[in-house]
Amino acid sequence: MTNELYIGLMSGTSMDGVDCVLASFDEKSHKVHLHATHLEEIPDALKKEALALSQSQTNPHFTKVCELEVKFGQLFAKSVKNLLAKSSYTASQIKAIGSHGQTLWHHPHPPYPFTLQVGDPNIIAKETGIITVADFRRADIALGGVGAPFVPPFHEWLFNSNEPRVILNIGGIANITLLPRDNEPLLGFDTGPGNGLMDAWVMQHLQTPFDKDGAFAQSGKCHEGLLNKLLSDPFFALKAPKSTGKDYFNLLWLQKKLADFPAISTAEEVQATLLQLTAKSIANHIQQYRNKALVLVCGGGCHNPVLLKALSQHLGNNFTIKTTQDYGIAPDWVEAACFAWYAMKRIKGEAVDLTKVTGSREPVVLGGVYAS
Ligand SMILES: Nc1ncnc2c1ncn2[C@@H]1O[C@H](COP(=O)(O)OP(=O)(O)O)[C@@H](O)[C@H]1O
Ligand SMILES: [Mg+2]
Numbered sequence: 001m002t003n004e005l006y007i008g009l010m011s012g013t014s015m016d017g018v019d020c021v022l023a024s025f026d027e028k029s030h031k032v033h034l035h036a037t038h039l040e041e042i043p044d045a046l047k048k049e050a051l052a053l054s055q056s057q058t059n060p061h062f063t064k065v066c067e068l069e070v071k072f073g074q075l076f077a078k079s080v081k082n083l084l085a086k087s088s089y090t091a092s093q094i095k096a097i098g099s100h101g102q103t104l105w106h107h108p109h110p111p112y113p114f115t116l117q118v119g120d121p122n123i124i125a126k127e128t129g130i131i132t133v134a135d136f137r138r139a140d141i142a143l144g145g146v147g148a149p150f151v152p153p154f155h156e157w158l159f160n161s162n163e164p165r166v167i168l169n170i171g172g173i174a175n176i177t178l179l180p181r182d183n184e185p186l187l188g189f190d191t192g193p194g195n196g197l198m199d200a201w202v203m204q205h206l207q208t209p210f211d212k213d214g215a216f217a218q219s220g221k222c223h224e225g226l227l228n229k230l231l232s233d234p235f236f237a238l239k240a241p242k243s244t245g246k247d248y249f250n251l252l253w254l255q256k257k258l259a260d261f262p263a264i265s266t267a268e269e270v271q272a273t274l275l276q277l278t279a280k281s282i283a284n285h286i287q288q289y290r291n292k293a294l295v296l297v298c299g300g301g302c303h304n305p306v307l308l309k310a311l312s313q314h315l316g317n318n319f320t321i322k323t324t325q326d327y328g329i330a331p332d333w334v335e336a337a338c339f340a341w342y343a344m345k346r347i348k349g350e351a352v353d354l355t356k357v358t359g360s361r362e363p364v365v366l367g368g369v370y371a372s
Pocket of ligand 2: 014
């Protein structure tokens with residue numbers, strides 16, 4: 001008998017597409033089975049609209065946000081239909097969809113901490129005919145948590161082992177999970193920029209959405225002065241729990257730091273420095289907690305060999321870097337599978353313990369359920 005089927009939808013801060021998986025979870029062996037996967041493109045115009053809003057420093061027009069709720073809701077519904085079309089299953093066989101939503105702002109700071117993911121789950125549920133679970137992050141914030149990252153409990157469920165392991169997700173923002181040793185609690189937090197700043201810089205200079213295989217970064221030389229300036233940003237020294245977003249680490253943030261370095265003349269020098277910033281900040285954070293570990297990498301950054309090499313150099317010989325591919329799931333689908341897992345948790349009414357990860361006060365049942 002097949003375990004219950006769940007769909008996970010994840011559209012990260014990179015806005016490189018909507019990751020969709022049809023998954024089932026084996027509670028005994030702690031294995032995930034992906035029955036179908038699909039990457040739904042985000043139309044350019046919609047991506048531009050969402051990016052412009054999420055990085056605007058002034059109050060955006062309210063109707064724009066409401067329109068994006070609808071546009072992303074429709075896109076997510078379409079993603080599910082395309083995913084199902086690739087699979088041998090129909091909507092009636094799916095227990096629920098877990099939809100993360102598209103983050104527009106993530107600002108978990110006082111006095112009014114908030115996070116906003118758009119993509120109306122009512123639309124997803126009604127258009128697909130499948131119960132949809134969404135709005136995962138706000139319950140965590142309501143309980144005093146920083147609202148991210150959410151993948152650590154799923155990483156623990158899927159990758160736990162007796163050997164010391166760190167799971168590293170390099171999306172637009174990077175986050176790590178420190179799988180617990182002995183009686184340690186589960187820890188995990190955002191380490192800062194992942195691919196996001198590099199993406200924004202190549203978009204500005206080469207008009208391409210990302211630096212394929214890190215080639216542009218490799219053609220330049222890291223500027224140590226700029227790197228140190230970037231690393232001196234207070235976010236990197238903050239203690240966990242901590243989370244961040246593209247509304248903080250963006251081109252505006254970079255331009256302010258670059259103002260001190262008028263002599264930097266080439267775009268590739270900046271790109272090389274941004275790559276080192278991602279690698280070094282991740283390595284620094286891992287080394288604060290571990291002096292030896294297997295580092296399992298997932299997210300789009302694992303396709304950038306220059307980035308992984310830099311990370312390996314900063315971490316040194318005590319750390320082995322591998323992707324999650326040989327550990328039960330291809331690296332591109334981990335986050336979407338995570339939200340399918342969260343849908344399962346919600347439908348079963350099981351609380352998730354993020355207390356040591358996000359700092360929320362207590363374990364909590366996450367997500368709202370929207371009827372089909
Ligand atoms: N071949 C590649 N070379 C360099 N970077 C890549 C490659 N493939 C994917 N990426 C990076 O991965 C990003 C997408 O990663 P993803 O995990 O989907 O992030 P998010 O969760 O923010 O959507 C792209 O924007 C790009 O920067
Ligand atoms: Mg993505």
